[in-house]
Amino acid sequence: MEGLTHASAPVQAAYSYCEAVTGAQARNFAYGIRLLPIDKRQAMSALYAFSRRVDDIGDGTLAPEAKFARLEETRALLGRIRAEEIDEDDTDPVAVALTHAARRFPIPLGGLDELIDGVLMDVRGETYETWDDLKTYCRCVAGAIGRLSLGVFGTVNGSGLAAADAERAGEYADTLGLALQLTNILRDVREDAGNGRTYLPAEDLAKFGCSDGFRSERMPAGADFAGLVHHEVRRARALFAEGYRLLPMLDRRSGACVAAMAGIYRRLLDRIEREPEAVLRGRVSLPPHEKAYVAVRGLSGFDARTVSRQNTRRRA
Structure with a gap:
């Protein structure tokens, strides 16, 4: 990964992907983060894109058992992001962007574990x-x-x-x-x-x-x-x-x-x-x-x- 000040071209491309997801899927959120400086806006887009992925699993058409499996796979990916095991050549742009954002800022990534827990509550029909x-x-x-x-x-x-x-x-x-x-x-x-x-x-x-x-x-x-x-x-x-x-x-x-x-x-x-x-x-x-x-x-x-x-x- 690049240092904290400058992001490489692959990392910038990953952020651009996350910003596109945010603009298309979260218009209220997108209006707010436009007011942030670019590094914070990119980090917020990475957080949103990962969160959107979790929500989409919960809201999708898969059977509950398949949703449980996908959510646990996503939790495992979060563990790799937390351990900085994702490099800029990884094929998952959300993981690349979020890994870089977590190096830039002190993001408490455990909050995304909580999000997964909440979506599991949805899948269980609580x-x-x-x-x-x-x-x-x-x-x-x-x-x-x-x-x-x-x-x-x-x-x-x-x-x-x-x-x-x-x-x-x-x-x-x-x-x-x-x-x-x-x-x-x-x-x-x-x-x-x-x-x-x-x-x-x-x-x-x-x-x-x-x-x-x-x-x-x-x-x-x-x-x-x-x-x-x-x-x-x-x-x-x-x-x-x-x-x-x-x-x-x-x-x-x-x-x-x-x-x-x-x-x-x-x-x-x-x-x-x-x-x-x-x-x-x-x-x-x-x-x-x-x-x-x-x-x-x-x-x-x-x-x-x-x-x-x-x-x-x-x-x-």
């Missing part, structure tokens, strides 16, 4: 009785990504934070990941139901008369779907408020990246709150021009200041 149960899943598939990203942003090892503050930064990144994942779950309730998956806690579904699930655009008589959505939206907003405490701990461009990605999801949450039944008709999303606007606001620091003021008013 459901969640309480919010605490669902949090365990969300921490695997999203909180871990927040902590992985923190290794690229540089807060823990690069900004002079005290050990206690560095630990809190990891907790805030984890919490912000939970907020994003809960927003995803609300957005995708119909699609997930079609795939035989229900993520929202069973006790919440029962409380609002929604235990029969979301396979139809019409909920059964007596179901308070809007009440369920508003309940989960309040939970997500509290998570966003806590997670946004990470922003002052980041440098300006890393903070802008996080503010942009979180801002897109917060606006998505606003739309879901205004019209809960829309998620039963199809995927709710933001148009590209609105995502670009949120990214610009993130770069200016406006979103972070706005959330800080909102949190202050709520506490008052």
Whole structure:
């Protein structure tokens, strides 16, 4: 492998592949990482491309036994990446890019093991009785990504934070990941139901008369779907408020990246709150021009200041 400052042509090609995957498969994520300097943007793309591979196995059409095998093969590949056994001539561009990124930045690659654990929960068809149960899943598939990203942003090892503050930064990144994942779950309730998956806690579904699930655009008589959505939206907003405490701990461009990605999801949450039944008709999303606007606001620091003021008013 090349040194930490300059990447060889094969490594650059591997990063380019990962950036193409990110741009095609994760438009919300791609809008945020555009705000990062090139080395951090490349590292985040490598993390995304590996994570996408894990998710695609879980969401694919293979039989469960085959998915288990593929996920364990991917875990073994992660072990080779961690041990720096992948060289630049390897035929797997994601492995090449991630190996190089892990040399550039102190990325806690164990977070990707947690992601694999979370996808294994999907393959096993696990459901969640309480919010605490669902949090365990969300921490695997999203909180871990927040902590992985923190290794690229540089807060823990690069900004002079005290050990206690560095630990809190990891907790805030984890919490912000939970907020994003809960927003995803609300957005995708119909699609997930079609795939035989229900993520929202069973006790919440029962409380609002929604235990029969979301396979139809019409909920059964007596179901308070809007009440369920508003309940989960309040939970997500509290998570966003806590997670946004990470922003002052980041440098300006890393903070802008996080503010942009979180801002897109917060606006998505606003739309879901205004019209809960829309998620039963199809995927709710933001148009590209609105995502670009949120990214610009993130770069200016406006979103972070706005959330800080909102949190202050709520506490008052």
